[in-house]
Amino acid sequence: MSFSISRRGFLAGGVAAAVSGLGPQARAGARRRVAANDRIAIGFIGVGSLGGGHHLPRVLGMPDFEVLAVADPDRRHTASALERIAGSKKGGANATAYVDYRELLDRNDLDAVLISTPDHWHALNLIHACQAGKDVYCEKPLSLTIGEGRAMVEAARRAGRVVQVGTQQRSDRRFRQACELVRNGKIGKLKSVRCVLGRGPTEKRTADAAPPPELDWQLWLGPAPSVPFNERRCHYQFRWFFDYSGGKLTDWGAHHLDIAQWGLGHEDSGPVAVEGTGTFPSDNFFETPVDFEVRATYADGAELIATGAGENGVTFTGSDGEIFVSRGKITATNPELLKLEPGAVGPVVLHASADHHADFVRAVRERGRTASDIEVAHRSATVGHLGNLAIRLGRRLQWDPVVERFVGDDAANRLISKPMRHPWSL
Numbered sequence: 001m002s003f004s005i006s007r008r009g010f011l012a013g014g015v016a017a018a019v020s021g022l023g024p025q026a027r028a029g030a031r032r033r034v035a036a037n038d039r040i041a042i043g044f045i046g047v048g049s050l051g052g053g054h055h056l057p058r059v060l061g062m063p064d065f066e067v068l069a070v071a072d073p074d075r076r077h078t079a080s081a082l083e084r085i086a087g088s089k090k091g092g093a094n095a096t097a098y099v100d101y102r103e104l105l106d107r108n109d110l111d112a113v114l115i116s117t118p119d120h121w122h123a124l125n126l127i128h129a130c131q132a133g134k135d136v137y138c139e140k141p142l143s144l145t146i147g148e149g150r151a152m153v154e155a156a157r158r159a160g161r162v163v164q165v166g167t168q169q170r171s172d173r174r175f176r177q178a179c180e181l182v183r184n185g186k187i188g189k190l191k192s193v194r195c196v197l198g199r200g201p202t203e204k205r206t207a208d209a210a211p212p213p214e215l216d217w218q219l220w221l222g223p224a225p226s227v228p229f230n231e232r233r234c235h236y237q238f239r240w241f242f243d244y245s246g247g248k249l250t251d252w253g254a255h256h257l258d259i260a261q262w263g264l265g266h267e268d269s270g271p272v273a274v275e276g277t278g279t280f281p282s283d284n285f286f287e288t289p290v291d292f293e294v295r296a297t298y299a300d301g302a303e304l305i306a307t308g309a310g311e312n313g314v315t316f317t318g319s320d321g322e323i324f325v326s327r328g329k330i331t332a333t334n335p336e337l338l339k340l341e342p343g344a345v346g347p348v349v350l351h352a353s354a355d356h357h358a359d360f361v362r363a364v365r366e367r368g369r370t371a372s373d374i375e376v377a378h379r380s381a382t383v384g385h386l387g388n389l390a391i392r393l394g395r396r397l398q399w400d401p402v403v404e405r406f407v408g409d410d411a412a413n414r415l416i417s418k419p420m421r422h423p424w425s426l
Helices: 007-012 016-020 024-029 051-060 075-087 101-105 119-131 146-159 173-183 217-221 235-240 253-264 335-339 356-366 374-393
Strands: 040-045 065-071 096-098 112-115 135-138 163-165 190-196 273-278 292-297 303-307 313-318 321-326 329-332 397-400
Touching (some): 040 101, 051 065, 051 075, 051 112, 051 356, 065 075, 065 101, 075 096, 101 119, 112 119, 119 135, 135 356, 146 374, 163 356, 163 374, 173 253, 173 313, 173 321, 173 329, 190 253, 253 303, 253 313, 253 374, 273 374, 292 374, 303 374, 329 335, 374 397
Parallel strands (some): 040 065, 065 096, 112 135, 190 303
Antiparallel strands (some): 273 292, 292 303, 321 329
């Protein structure tokens, strides 16, 4: 089923059925099963600083992939990506650039896509990719809202697609070691986990302006409300606006809250209550909290604290000691514990991955589970969303992780999802 629409058609607003009406028959576009020695034909949706500057060089350096297409509403990004592809050892004669990602998904010669768009685009990108029969590597945080996350999980499962989410600390030996030590009781009964995410940024307001000619601003906004272009709102800075992201609680939170849930053993569930405070300076152009503290409580009594203050990383505190882990560092109050290698700590053995992209390749070929499964990533992102909602509502929230609803709080339940700008919808 074809669902490409032109930029002119999108701006005319007459394509809601083409956007939201993709049914299971769209999976007919799926290619053959990727065999052990086959290269995975991949397209990139979003090739800005992360997609083009990090993921693309990594994928081009792996013999497992063949990059056939890139899509981005900013033609400066696609031009740079094509130049990088052409300069790689693999060459780039067959790579094609698109402004609209749906034209890329129309291709039947792609096995997979790598999504590195702003957070408010992840749900539509991923769901449409799954419906088009593509496996997906999607950058974190998985979703903009809790409701989007659940819709993404259901779409991936329904289509039978492999999804790897870019919480790459799951492929870092230190984080796996820390979580295996905790899960196997090596620091006694786990009491709390503290995640330090860093303070949110501040920025003086700059004047709105006309978007650069290479950027399709309305397509960049997509399902988000229409606003004038501002260079401090676009590209990397989108993280600090609630229409596109959730600030530090979802940016760094997607990493460290994920590790916290991994160590807690609640990666397929979540907390039962959450409360939080945050500061929003009146002169800050950015919208998300600058200083914050969120406390989430789990059914077994363990507590998760997320804050901006302190050394970036995750601290597990148990009845018999502590373990601190960050990128490049792991310490324990009992240093002897660190001599226990991952996989040999105890009966609880967690998913082993030394490379996030290579783990995706393995899963695509084996049709197996990835290091950062979509359900797990959804649950981790949910913790950040819950924290933001508790801060913004200014009260303690009771959460039912089974049905994914707030208990006795209609106002909070209305914020589980948010409307998309016409003609976009899930």
